[in-house]
Each structure stands twice: as C-alpha cells, then as structure tokens.
Amino acid sequence: MAFPSGDPVLTTAPHRLYIETVGCQMNVLDSEMVVASLRRQGYELVESADQADTILFNTCSVRQHAEDKIYSALGQLRRHKQRHPEQVIGVLGCMAQKDQRLIFERAPHVDLVVGPGQLPQAAELIERARAGGGRQLAVSLGRRDGPVEQIRRSHETFDPLRDPASRPTPFQAYLRIQIGCDKFCTYCIVPMTRGPEQGRPPEDILAEARLLADQGCKEITLLGQTVNSYRYHDSGRTTRLADLLTALHDIEGIQRLKFVTNFPRDMTAELLQTVRDLPKCSRYLHVPLQSGSNRVLQRMKRGYTVEDYREMMARIREWLPEAAVSSDFIVGFCGETEDDFQQSVQMVRECRFKSSFVFKYSERPGTKAAESLPDDVPEDVKRRRNRELLALQDAISEEDNRRFLGRPVEVLVEGPSRSAEKRGEDGADGAVLQLTGRTHCDRIVVFPGTRSLIGEILPISICDCTAHTLIGQTTASQASHEVVGLSALQPTGKAHS
Numbered sequence: 300m301a302f303p304s305g306d307p308v309l310t311t312a313p314h315r316l317y318i319e320t321v322g323c324q325m326n327v328l329d330s331e332m333v334v335a336s337l338r339r340q341g342y343e344l345v346e347s348a349d350q351a352d353t354i355l356f357n358t359c360s361v362r363q364h365a366e367d368k369i370y371s372a373l374g375q376l377r378r379h380k381q382r383h384p385e386q387v388i389g390v391l392g393c394m395a396q397k398d399q400r401l402i403f404e405r406a407p408h409v410d411l412v413v414g415p416g417q418l419p420q421a422a423e424l425i426e427r428a429r430a431g432g433g434r435q436l437a438v439s440l441g442r443r444d445g446p447v448e449q450i451r452r453s454h455e456t457f458d459p460l461r462d463p464a465s466r467p468t469p470f471q472a473y474l475r476i477q478i479g480c481d482k483f484c485t486y487c488i489v490p491m492t493r494g495p496e497q498g499r500p501p502e503d504i505l506a507e508a509r510l511l512a513d514q515g516c517k518e519i520t521l522l523g524q525t526v527n528s529y530r531y532h533d534s535g536r537t538t539r540l541a542d543l544l545t546a547l548h549d550i551e552g553i554q555r556l557k558f559v560t561n562f563p564r565d566m567t568a569e570l571l572q573t574v575r576d577l578p579k580c581s582r583y584l585h586v587p588l589q590s591g592s593n594r595v596l597q598r599m600k601r602g603y604t605v606e607d608y609r610e611m612m613a614r615i616r617e618w619l620p621e622a623a624v625s626s627d628f629i630v631g632f633c634g635e636t637e638d639d640f641q642q643s644v645q646m647v648r649e650c651r652f653k654s655s656f657v658f659k660y661s662e663r664p665g666t667k668a669a670e671s672l673p674d675d676v677p678e679d680v681k682r683r684r685n686r687e688l689l690a691l692q693d694a695i696s697e698e699d700n701r702r703f704l705g706r707p708v709e710v711l712v713e714g715p716s717r718s719a720e721k722r723g724e725d726g727a728d729g730a731v732l733q734l735t736g737r738t739h740c741d742r743i744v745v746f747p748g749t750r751s752l753i754g755e756i757l758p759i760s761i762c763d764c765t766a767h768t769l770i771g772q773t774t775a776s777q778a779s780h781e782v783v784g785l786s787a788l789q790p791t792g793k794a795h796s
C-alpha cells in the first residue's frame with residue numbers, strides 16, 4: 300500500500316502502561332522484566348494511572364501495611380474503571396500469589412492476578428483480558444500442593460530479558476541468582492509467595508552478567524533471599540556464591556559487585572576471603588540479625604544464636620575490617636518482653652551496624668507464627684520499641700559517618716537526588732543539580748554536579764553528614780561549575796539501601 304504523502308500514519312496508538320512497584324529488590328527486578336516484555340510489544344511507559352490504558356501493581360505481602368496500601372490504591376481506581384472499562388488493571392507479585400481469587404472479590408474491577416512465578420505470562424494475559432477473555436489468574440503451586448519438583452517448576456522466571464531502558468539507571472542492575480526461600484522463619488510469608496529455594500545455573504548468571512556489561516552496566520547486585528546460601532549442583536560439581544563472584548569478577552566493564560541478602564549462618568570464612576581478595580566486591584554486607592534475644596530467635600526459627608552472630612561478626616572484622624555491615628530487626632515479635640527488646644538494643648550498640656531496617660512485627664496468615672504464636676505485644680509498645688531502636692541506630696550511623704569528614708570517597712553516581720527531583724531540578728542545559736550516588740561500602744553520598752557525571756565513578760570529598768547521608772563536593776578538577784552556596788545540600792532523607 301502506498302501512502303500519498305509523509306510517513307505512514309499509525310492507526311492504533313501504542314498501549315500506555317503505568318506500573319507501581321512496592322516491596323524488595325526482587326520486585327524491582329521483576330518489574331524491569333515485565334516492563335521490558337511489554338515495551339517489546341510496543342507499550343510506552345506513562346507517569347500516572349490516568350494517562351494509562353494498562354495499570355499494573357507489583358505487590359508485596361511481607362507486612363499487612365504493604366497490602367493495605369495496594370488494596371486502597373485499587374479501591375481508588377474503581378470509579379475510574381467504570382468510566383474507562385477498556386482499561387486493564389492487573390495485580391502482580393507476592394500479594395497475587397498469596398491472595399489469589401480473594402483479590403477479585405475485594406476488588407472486582409481487577410482483570411488479572413499474576414504471581415511472581417508466572418510473570419513471563421503477564422503480557423499474554425493482559426492481551427487476553429483486553430480482548431474480552433474475562434478475568435485472568437496465573438499463580439504457582441502452593442508449598443503443599445504437590446511434589447517439590449513440580450512446585451519448583453511452577454515458579455518460572457524470565458531473567459535474561461534485560462532492557463537498560465527499563466531500569467532506573469543503565470549503569471546498575473540487579474541479577475537474580477536464587478529464587479525462593481526454604482528457611483521458613485516463623486514470621487515470614489516469602490517461602491509461600493516465592494516458593495522453594497532454587498539456585499539458577501551459573502552459566503545463565505554469567506551470560507546475563509556479560510549481557511549487562513555489554514549494555515554499559517558497571518555495578519551488579521546479585522539477589523537472593525539468602526544469597527550466601529546459593530548452591531548449584533551439576534554433574535558432581537557444586538558452585539557457591541564465592542565461585543560465582545570469582546567468575547563474575549573477570550567480566551570487563553563490571554566495576555562493582557554486591558550481593559544481598561545474607562543469612563548469618565552461611566557467612567563462611569571462604570566467602571569473606573573471596574570478598575577480601577576481589578577488589579570489585581563491595582565492602583558491604585547486609586546480614587539481618589532480627590533480634591538480640593536467643594528466646595526470640597528460637598521462636599522465629601532463625602537457626603542461630605546471638606553467640607553465633609557475634610562469632611560471625613568477629614569473622615567479618617577479621618577478614619574485612621573496613622566492611623560496613625547492616626541489619627534488619629523485627630520488634631514486638633510474639634512474646635517479646637522488655638528484656639528481650641533490650642538485648643536487641645544491646646546488639647545494635649555492640650555491632651555498630653552501618654544502618655538497620657527496623658520493622659514492627661506484622662502477623663501474616665499462612666505462617667507458622669500466625670498459626671501457633673499469639674501476636675501479643677501491644678501496638679503502642681511495638682511503636683515505641685521501633686522508635687527507640689531506630690533512634691539508637693541513627694545516632695551510631697551519624698557518629699560513623701563523621702569519620703568520613705574531610706576524606707575523599709569513591710562514588711558511583713546514580714542520578715538526581717530525591718530532593719533535587721522534589722524541587723523539580725532537571726539539570727537541563729548543563730545546570731548544576733544535587734546528585735546522589737553510593738560509596739563502595741554502600742553509603743549514600745549527595746553532592747552538586749552536572750548530569751554528565753551520572754554513571755561515573757568519582758572521588759568526592761566529604762564536608763558534612765547526617766545519619767543517612769554523606770554530603771560532599773566533587774574535587775576541583777571535575778566540577779564544571781562553582782559549587783559553593785548551592786541550596787541543594789540537604790539529605791535525601793532515606794536511611795537505607
């Protein structure tokens with residue numbers, strides 16, 4: 300067919316996708332894949348739900364609050380959907396796996412529910428729903444729904460589909476090395492939503508890392524719920540995290556390697572020596588302790604004692620004296636007394652974590668704790684313990700950050716800081732804006748600079764700090780503008796990685 304003049308006119312506009320992602324890094328990575336698969340089909344991303352014809356929520360079930368937020372956002376779309384019945388609304392991720400059909404009951408205007416193990420099918424299910432095929436549900440088998448091999452297979456991933464344009468920055472990427480979790484801590488829903496622990500084959504991981512390097516990625520963060528428990532057996536050979544790091548270290552272009560989240564019991568001397576010997580490995584270890592009380596750890600079924608954790612810290616200090624260690628804590632877990640809580644306080648003092656995430660215990664239906672341990676710590680006590688532990692951690696973090704004053708640190712520049720974004724600074728025409736990045740030991744650094752620095756690894760001299768942020772300046776040779784007197788020197792406000 301010939302067009303009389305100019306370019307061919309598209310008769311159908313591309314689909315417009317809006318996606319909201321909550322939860323952990325696994326979800327961020329999953330959303331990258333879903334967006335990549337839809338972009339390949341011609342979708343474009345839009346900034347708000349009312350501009351979109353496809354609205355997706357990638358959800359988290361780890362605490363009640365995370366679910367409440369999603370149900371409330373879905374509720375707000377009910378009227379909107381009545382006015383725009385052609386819109387497709389989908390719930391993806393852990394809440395989809397946990398609540399399944401209940402989502403259609405609570406939010407009847409939802410068209411599709413897709414668990415984390417079924418995301419490769421999301422694009423097709425969206426099209427089926429749009430074509431009038433009715434509600435679409437795709438979830439993996441539950442942990443008691445059949446032989447373990449079959450359950451494993453029902454948790455598919457589509458990891459190799461990498462698209463730098465679907466990531467916040469093309470210079471950094473997550474890379475999944477492990478799916479699921481078999482630790483079954485009594486409070487935790489993740490083994491139910493993400494299924495059995497499975498290591499991905501090392502050759503797939505390496506191929507994906509090479510692809511990322513070819514796309515210009517400089518920093519890879521390996522992901523697993525218990526990343527240092529990674530194991531892959533094949534033809535009599537076992538590959539562990541240390542072996543993977545060694546192989547990944549040789550990839551040209553990759554300059555930093557991180558891995559999260561670590562399980563205390565599996566922090567072996569061999570792994571620590573490997574990190575020490577490989578300069579690209581970040582001197583940063585996230586190893587959640589969860590509680591400083593052995594009684595509580597036992598009820599959580601964490602499988603280690605406070606003494607074991609202390610020994611692990613001693614091993615870390617021996618092999619990697621300069622490493623930053625961070626933790627997670629749950630306060631107000633079933634039966635936690637004031638004395639138990641004070642033991643957590645004591646461990647924060649003793650271990651001097653770089654940062655800690657502190658969560659109030661939230662009972663999750665389907666977990667061991669929900670079945671057999673009463674959620675008996677009152678909400679106001681949980682809140683007070685949460686505040687107290689965070690305040691102590693903040694004081695320690697700030698004290699530690701002060702050690703950096705006047706010293707240069709090496710920063711991978713990620714992009715505009717959150718405050719710059721809030722203020723609407725876009726750095727157009729080479730204007731200076733507040734940038735943010737991270738040190739090799741995962742400390743957040745903000746400093747004034749131009750957009751051209753994004754993706755660079757630079758020395759930044761630190762002139763001020765808060766508990767969560769180092770505040771600095773580029774050295775004279777890099778600054779393309781006068782940097783003094785800029786009002787941008789405010790912390791980004793967020794504590795953690």
Ligand code: SAH
Nearest residue numbers: 361486487524560587627628658659660661
């Ligand atoms: N796999 C990681 C973390 C998974 S969830 C690990 O084992 O460390 C992230 C954090 O959420 C956990 O470390 C824990 O501190 C917190 N968490 C998990 N379940 C929770 C619950 N029911 N209530 C409150 N916090 C919870």
Ligand code: SF4
Nearest residue numbers: 480482483484487489
């Ligand atoms: Fe949850 Fe424990 Fe597994 Fe972490 S190790 S995901 S806290 S069950």
Ligand code: F3S
Nearest residue numbers: 322323359360361393
């Ligand atoms: Fe949440 Fe699922 Fe991650 S429950 S913390 S999004 S694995």
